[in-house]
Amino acid sequence: MLKFALLGFLNYKPMTGYDLKQAMEKSTANFWQAKQSQIYTTLKDMEKKELVVSYSEIQEGRPDKRVYSITDAGKNDLEKWLLEPVTAVERHKNTLLLKLFFSSGVDREFLLSQLRQLMVLYQREVERFSTETRSIIEETARNNPELRLDSILWDATRRLGEMHKEMYVAWLEETIAMIEKHF
Amino acid sequence: MLKFALLGFLNYKPMTGYDLKQAMEKSTANFWQAKQSQIYTTLKDMEKKELVVSYSEIQEGRPDKRVYSITDAGKNDLEKWLLEPVTAVERHKNTLLLKLFFSSGVDREFLLSQLRQLMVLYQREVERFSTETRSIIEETARNNPELRLDSILWDATRRLGEMHKEMYVAWLEETIAMIEKHF
């Protein structure tokens, strides 16, 4: 639920919808993304429920900025959610697997070339997690020493991303070999 | 999109909404699930679009069975989709990571016990993929020798599930150690 992501960010400091989108793109986007439009409508909804409050910062030549801050009710809501344990394995929908599952009639070379192309993409993703994403976390931690503990957890989420893409590369290799052999 | 999953199954043989739900639970549920209610509404919608046709099998003591079959238009739709290459890395939403990302204020022991409990669940999942899921595929392949190629692909999807859960176990170990050390 996007609401909790927004509360999580606003718990660091007040931000606008635009800021929140950028913050997400730099960090949680790897495991939680949202469109700008959804962020705006969700913030509005949260304000109605008094989880956040906003004020308008007047600007010239561009729309006024609406800066949101978390309220005590919002902090409670966030904390309550953080303390709800995750007790089940999440099941994610995976289009690639769904397609592959039904692809026995598809041309062998078409399948193979697709999987090979995906392998390149996933290798790049591994690279991205171990360089860019890591740097973003390190830099933020350097500039905000009070976020030391946070940065440890941020890095744990980064590591899952990295390991996840590595696993994909290994699976693609295995799957390509399998298809080459049996198809 | 559920539509393609349903077309995929109906491309093997005619089935009812109830059958489809069961088939999914036994196979694609690991990467594509749907509620019974969604299956029924989607089938109705697909019939309107002439991707499937149905007839009613009269039964006593229980609702008549509505048996769906794929049409030529449905086969085209399915094949067209199968031939659309997957060219991007899918981004899945992950509640666990979102929660962890914002959990710096949460009690250390609470976090650790949660992650340890999750590790048990993920280990069980690895087990499930390598035994139950594997048996289902093997048995189906044994009973339907014409589905040999299919079963190779089914097993590839099973392997990703297995490897994915193994990766999670490794990450949980690493993350638990990290929190024990730095928190």
Place this chain on the structure above:
DNA sequence: TATAACATGTAACTAGTTACATGATTGG
């Protein structure tokens, strides 16, 4: 005697996506 399996469906709702609408400023 209770519960799982068989079998279908609708209504209301939630979450998220796509498309539309506007317009100045900054950097290459």
Place this chain on the structure above:
DNA sequence: CCAATCATGTAACTAGTTACATGTTATA
């Protein structure tokens, strides 16, 4: 001069979930 950045929002739509509604038969 063109694209990206800054900045906000609404409307329509799609996909999926939850809750409701019904009722028999087989099994433990």
